[in-house]
Amino acid sequence: MNAFLKGILDGINSVLGNYGWSIMVFTLLIRIVLMPFDYKSRVSMRRMSDLQPQISALQKKYAKDQQKLNQKTSELYRKEHINPLSGCLPLLLSYPILIAMFGAMRAIANEQIVQQVLQIFSNPSQLPQFESWLWVRNIWMPDSPFAACLPDLNTLRQVPSDVWQKFMTADVIATLPGDLAQLTAESFTGNQLMATIQQIYASLSQLAVYQEATSILPGWTFNLLITTFSLMKEFNGLFLLPILSAVSQFAMTKIQPAQPQSSPDSPGASTGKFMTYFFPIFSLWICSSYNGAFALYWVTSNLIAMVQTYFINKIIDRKKADKQIVDAETSIR
Numbered sequence: 001m002n003a004f005l006k007g008i009l010d011g012i013n014s015v016l017g018n019y020g021w022s023i024m025v026f027t028l029l030i031r032i033v034l035m036p037f038d039y040k041s042r043v044s045m046r047r048m049s050d051l052q053p054q055i056s057a058l059q060k061k062y063a064k065d066q067q068k069l070n071q072k073t074s075e076l077y078r079k080e081h082i083n084p085l086s087g088c089l090p091l092l093l094s095y096p097i098l099i100a101m102f103g104a105m106r107a108i109a110n111e112q113i114v115q116q117v118l119q120i121f122s123n124p125s126q127l128p129q130f131e132s133w134l135w136v137r138n139i140w141m142p143d144s145p146f147a148a149c150l151p152d153l154n155t156l157r158q159v160p161s162d163v164w165q166k167f168m169t170a171d172v173i174a175t176l177p178g179d180l181a182q183l184t185a186e187s188f189t190g191n192q193l194m195a196t197i198q199q200i201y202a203s204l205s206q207l208a209v210y211q212e213a214t215s216i217l218p219g220w221t222f223n224l225l226i227t228t229f230s231l232m233k234e235f236n237g238l239f240l241l242p243i244l245s246a247v248s249q250f251a252m253t254k255i256q257p258a259q260p261q262s263s264p265d266s267p268g269a270s271t272g273k274f275m276t277y278f279f280p281i282f283s284l285w286i287c288s289s290y291n292g293a294f295a296l297y298w299v300t301s302n303l304i305a306m307v308q309t310y311f312i313n314k315i316i317d318r319k320k321a322d323k324q325i326v327d328a329e330t331s332i333r
Helices: 002-016 019-033 034-049 052-061 066-079 089-122 153-157 162-166 172-173 176-181 192-205 208-213 242-253 267-289 290-333
Strands: 216-223 228-231
Touching: 002 019, 002 089, 019 034, 019 066, 019 089, 019 172, 019 290, 034 052, 052 066, 089 153, 089 162, 089 290, 153 176, 153 192, 176 192, 192 208, 192 242, 242 267, 242 290, 267 290
Parallel strands: none
Antiparallel strands: 216 228
């Protein structure tokens, strides 16, 4: 599945010529494929939300009898032909596709990172050709003023052995500077891989162009309790995608229909309130620490989902209104 989706993304890029815009189109196509699952899930969630007044009435009536409350709630669900878990099933079915999509993007990012490293070694007097997108200089690095536009050690360590071996052929290795020319295919396997990556990073760090691009502006280091942020001289982005991811994620939680709980103080109700703020914070964190391509996918997916939710709600409202009209006409007859 990963290879299949990677082929689609590469095909879109061959037409558009930019991975940033290609990821947005790719995300749109995936969301269209998953739309039937999203529709079923949101219809189920909406029906559950419409039951909230009746659930609240039961909660008041059986506030002191939890067992009776659970029984009456189950009876209400059966009467309305609603399965409380039906809203989760479509999401579970679509989850493997989203994971495969992430894997496809990760595979392309790994290849791009290794190619950038080779470009630096082949022409150490200037920066490599980046895959940019609007304000992000290199979409395979985080959209942040605290991240350099060139791959760092942590980024290189994320590249698996098979990708290194794909590009580090004997002919390519022979052109590398210094001791790197002594590397072999076995240098990128097993326990030797991390040591080899460290060696590659050490050679990069000796190049003037790399030192310049990864240098820190004096006086712009901020020490927090759990981490340190340093403003890079050749920073990679403006931190807009992480912010947009958090804002869009928070907006998503607000437009989702509220799910009825067996009790206002139930664990489910507390969890719902927690998730309202947890997911935006999580989005901010992961999109600021991961590459700009992933953050762009995250923001695009959220925005498309918001549009889908808006129109799905319109469709549900219209069907509900039509049903009410039909019911009223039937009762008159």
